Amino acid sequence: MKPASPSVCSRLLLCVLCISLAGLPSNLCAQTGWLPTSWFSQAAIDPQAMFPLAENDGPWLVLATTFRGEGARDDARALVHELRRANKLKAYTHEKSFDYTGKQQGLGLKPDGSPKKMRYANAGQVVEVAVLVGDFASFDDSRGQKMLAKIKGLRPESLSGASGKSQSFADFRKLVGLERGAGKGPMHLAFVIPNPLLPEDFFTRQEVDKFVVEMNADVTHCLLDCPGRYSVRVATFTGAGTFDQKAIEKGDAGNALANRLVEAAEKAHRLTQLLRRSGWQAWEFHDRESSIVCVGTFQQLAVPQANGTPAMDPEMTRIIAKLGPDPSQLAAGNVVPQSLDGILLDVQPKPIDVPRVPDNWR
Numbered sequence: 001m002k003p004a005s006p007s008v009c010s011r012l013l014l015c016v017l018c019i020s021l022a023g024l025p026s027n028l029c030a031q032t033g034w035l036p037t038s039w040f041s042q043a044a045i046d047p048q049a050m051f052p053l054a055e056n057d058g059p060w061l062v063l064a065t066t067f068r069g070e071g072a073r074d075d076a077r078a079l080v081h082e083l084r085r086a087n088k089l090k091a092y093t094h095e096k097s098f099d100y101t102g103k104q105q106g107l108g109l110k111p112d113g114s115p116k117k118m119r120y121a122n123a124g125q126v127v128e129v130a131v132l133v134g135d136f137a138s139f140d141d142s143r144g145q146k147m148l149a150k151i152k153g154l155r156p157e158s159l160s161g162a163s164g165k166s167q168s169f170a171d172f173r174k175l176v177g178l179e180r181g182a183g184k185g186p187m188h189l190a191f192v193i194p195n196p197l198l199p200e201d202f203f204t205r206q207e208v209d210k211f212v213v214e215m216n217a218d219v220t221h222c223l224l225d226c227p228g229r230y231s232v233r234v235a236t237f238t239g240a241g242t243f244d245q246k247a248i249e250k251g252d253a254g255n256a257l258a259n260r261l262v263e264a265a266e267k268a269h270r271l272t273q274l275l276r277r278s279g280w281q282a283w284e285f286h287d288r289e290s291s292i293v294c295v296g297t298f299q300q301l302a303v304p305q306a307n308g309t310p311a312m313d314p315e316m317t318r319i320i321a322k323l324g325p326d327p328s329q330l331a332a333g334n335v336v337p338q339s340l341d342g343i344l345l346d347v348q349p350k351p352i353d354v355p356r357v358p359d360n361w362r
Contacts, residue, residue: 002221006019011098012100014198017087017119018260025242026326029034035202046073047081049077049078049081049090050076050077050080050093050094050095050309051080051084051092051093051195052075052092052094052095052185053092053093053132053195053197054092054093054299055195055196055197055198055229055299055300056229056299057090057092057132057134057135057195058134058135058136058137058194058195059099059135059136059137059138059194059195059198060135060136060137060139060141060144060146060190060192060193060194060195061092061132061133061134061135061136061192061194061195062132062133062134062136062144062145062148062193063100063130063131063132063189063190063191063192063193064079064091064113064132064133064151064190065079065130065131065133065176065186065187065189065190066081066129066130066158067128067129067130067131068126068128068129069126069127072128073093073095073129074096075125075129075158076093076129076130076131076312077093077158078158079131079156079158079166079339080092080093080131081092081158082131082156082157082158083136083154083156086156089133090133090134090135090156091129091131091132091133092132092133093127093129093130093131093132093195094129094130094197095127095129095130096125096128096129097126097128105224112298127143129247131194134146134195136192136349137196139192146194148190148191148192151187151190152184152185152188152189152190152323153154153186153188153245154185155186156186159186159187171293171330177181179198189253198229198348206285207355207356207357207358208224208355208356208357211282211288212286212287212288213325213357215286215287216285216286219284219285221272221276221282221283221285222283222285222345223283223284223292223294223355224283224354224355225283225299226283226294226297226354227358228296228297228299228302228354228355229298229299229353229354230296230298230299230300230301230316230351230352230354231283231294231295231296231297231298231351231354232294232295232296232298232316232319232320232323232349232350232351232352233294233346233349233350233351233352234275234282234290234293234294234295234319234323234346235268235292235293235294235343235344235345235346235348236290236291236346237263237264237265237268237270237287237290237291237292238260238264248253248294261290261291264290265286265291265292267291267343268284268286268291269284269286269291270341270343270346271284271293271329271340271343272284272293274340274341274343275293275295276338277339280295280296280319280323281295281296281297282295283295285355294352294354295319295349296316296319297315298313298314298315298351300313301313301316301351310321316351320349320350323338323345323349324338324345324346324347324348325337325347325348326338326351335347
């Protein structure tokens, strides 16, 4: 076994430091004086800030409670500020509107054969604002489960009932008789949910198996370490190709394939290093059939423009343009891939999902 490199040792020491600090009260570290005071933000919180939830908050959070109706925003804001200020929690709000004023198609048909139309009994538009606390890697993340237990026992002043204006979960619990348990906090029905802003396929992405994880274990800039949801694949190297017919007849086709996979991995590694030296945030990834090189870290594929319509992330567009087909050849009408130190890039870079590693495997 080769000795750990200085960078690996540094990462281990940093992890130990972070774990040690995590077990201490947040105000203790700031007051003992052995850490620089610049590490702790002293900026005042905007009293009107709603701390809206974003895609990169999560992917799992604790739904503490929900407010609806008139005053929902004010009550949610007050709770979020209290959780952040008094409990030092990463609290967010997430707002959703419901329109119950329009006609709805009912069951069955009218005598003339046209579909029945129905109206809601209590027509109106309702605003609901959820208060969530995060961020956790999975549903059964131990940190998330501890946070869930903590939130269930909290008794925030903003939920004391003295100042609340909206109809909250507390009102609902009184309605259905769930508030009978003595000693329970006003958020004792909190539960863990996925981030509602993430795309539907986020939790269905294919996970890599242990063998592939082991293949990438010693890779410095591995795509499995990419913190984003997406990256842009700029080069693909496969083990497929034309093998020596004599080698196939001798039964050496397996060795030939293995050699090509090794060659593919070496090209991907060399290209990653070249791109990194050129200022690109490059990642490499190896599996049973190929090796790829990606560039960039993105939480979403599209971002809203000034007019509100979504468009591809500008940095993603820049990567595709800069590392796509050779611009000089493209101007002449020829689609030719670029090369870097003799290594060909893909003719059409494209965004891909960053592969997921099952929890507790790395």
